[in-house]
Amino acid sequence: MSEHIPVQQLPVSRKLTPAERGGKIHTRSFSGVFRRLRISIAGVLALLFFGTAWINWDGHQAVLWDLSERKFYVFGTTFLPEDFLLLAFAMSISAFLLLAVTVIAGRVWCGYACPQSTWTWAFMWMEKITEGDSYQRVKLDAAPWSLNKLLRRSSKHILWLAASLATGIAFMGYFMPVRDLVSDLVTVQLEGNYAFWVFFIAGMTYLNGGWLREKVCTHMCPYARFQSVMFDKDTLIIGYDAQRGESRGARRKEEDHRAKNLGDCIDCHMCVQVCPTGIDIRNGLQMDCIGCAACVDACDSVMDKMGYARGLVSYTSERLLELPSAQRSAIKPGIRWRTSLVAYLVAIAVLLAILALGLQAREQMALSAYRDRNVLRTNSLGEQVNVYRLKLTNKTQQIQTYQLTLASDKPLYLTKAYQLTLAAGERLELPVAVALKHHDPIHNRGGHINFNFQMNNVNQPEQTIEQSASFIYQTK
Structure with missing residues (x-):
């Protein structure tokens, strides 16, 4: 396992990249297989994020974390604070899964599914439709203020603010019933704490997606820092084939560039112009690379125009890049197993098994019993x-009816019958009196009696839950 991300130094003169120059990065428009894949994944994730909260399930919002009631509703199941351990296991599984994916495929999470990257691409698209392509945006930045510039800038920020507000509402819709949230927001009746979080999330979305963008990935995200210890020579990365590409240089399409001792790279800088973090992938793998493959799409389109083979910039690995070009075709594609990957997968399997067992053993009703130490009395008998x-x-998340009984081989009985009806997710605290028949011979001994409260689900007779308790009595 490597201790750092290796950077291949190429002995060529080069221009400063946008990231090195500083300032705003204006990405150029492009198309390609990986761009379409990224848009498809982002579309599905956005649909899930914005749409799930609006789904009703058995008359209740399908996914809702009700902080005021301390209940978490997930597709017909109610989780309570005592179920937090299950959430901890689920989060641990997600963490180990991210580590395993990183070992195999590098930063594909950053490039295709990370909310920061997804929203940044969306905000860049809004910027493009209001201010034009990269060269038009550069000219607009340099132009003096005019009515045209004001209208374009205003349109962009209106779209940014609308998308940010929609994000804030969608996010808080998982913590407050989303229909009530929207209604209260429109009628200006939303509680102050909820309103604060809606606008806080909206403000952070506007700031991160519109202004900070790649700076979040390169300077603020901890994942970019610790990923280097996860990489090894077989991790899938975006790589530039220097053996094939060097030496770089411009040429005509019909020229024999090999006769001029030129490689396939025409030094067009398209890979740099489309990069959302403003790096030059030809300088080797860098921490700022988020694995989005924008440079791959851009380079492949140039190779197509020049009549060269695709793959000058591609998904590859350090091991393959170190091999001579003639030997790479003999390497079969696939996952190379190593100790770290196996360890992560074993951890995921163990945690999944524990989570599955926990969910299977989880009761659909919870019962606890506490004896009131201050209430010891004798009835009329x-x-x-x-x-x-x-x-x-x-x-x-359905109304349930329960029947309370006792399970004991001693002559204990409930002083009254208890049949309770609870609404979905409802909690009830109930005082219950248990009596010991006075003629029982155990009165000749002192101590306590162990027994069980049994709560039977009338709607589903097979569902019964027990809670042990002790009966304290005095000898006569």
Whole structure:
């Protein structure tokens, strides 16, 4: 495992990249296979993000984290704070999955699924349709203020603000019923704390997607820092084939560039102009590369125009780049197994098994019982009575009816019958009295009696939950 991301130094003179010059990066328009793939993935993720909160499931919002009630609804199942361990396992699985993907495929998460990258590409598209392509935006930046510039800039920021506000509403729609959120926001009746978070998320989206952009990836994101220790020589990276591309130089399409000792790279800088972080991939793998393959699409389009083979810039690995070009075709594509990858996959499998067992063993209702130490009394029949506080939670998203009984080989009984109806996700605290029949011979001994409260689901008889308790009594 390498300790750092290697940078291949090429003995050629070069222009400063946009990232090295500083200032705003204006990416050029391009098309290609990986761009279409990225748009498709971003479209699916955006649809899930903006649409899931609007789905109803059994008369309830499908996904909702109700902080005020401390309940998390997920497609018909209610999770409570005591289920936090399951969430911890789910987050651990996600973390190990990200590590495994990084070992295999580098920063594909950054390039195709990261919210920062996805929103940055969306904001760049809004900038393009209002201010034009890269060269037009550069001219607009340098031009003095005019009505045209004001209209274009205003249109861009209106789109940015609208997208940011939609993001803030969609995000908070997972913590407050989204329909109520939108209604209260439109009628200016939204509670102050919810309004704050809507506009805070909107403001951060506007700042990160519109202004900071690649600076979040290159200077603020911790993933860019620790990814270097995850990479090895077989990790999939965006790489430039220097053996094939050097020496660089301009030429006519019909010329025999090999006769002039030129490689396939025509030094057009298209790979630099489309890069969202403003780097030159020909200088070797760099920490700023997010693996989006924009340079691959751009270079392939140039190779097509020149009549050269694609793949001068491509998804590859350090091991392949170090091999002579003639030997690469003999390497079969596939995942190269190594210790770190196997360790991550084993950890994922173990955590998945634990999570599955936890979900399977998770009860659809929760019951706890606490004896009231201050309530020890005798009823009208002279029988000793203990009072308990029962806490019952309906973890489903349907109305449920429960019947309370006792399970004990001793003559204990409930002083009254209990049949309870709880709404979806409802919690109920109930005082319950349990009596011991006075003629029982155990009165000749001192101590306590162990028994179980049984809560039977009337709607689903196979669902029964028990909670142990003890009955304290005095000898006579």
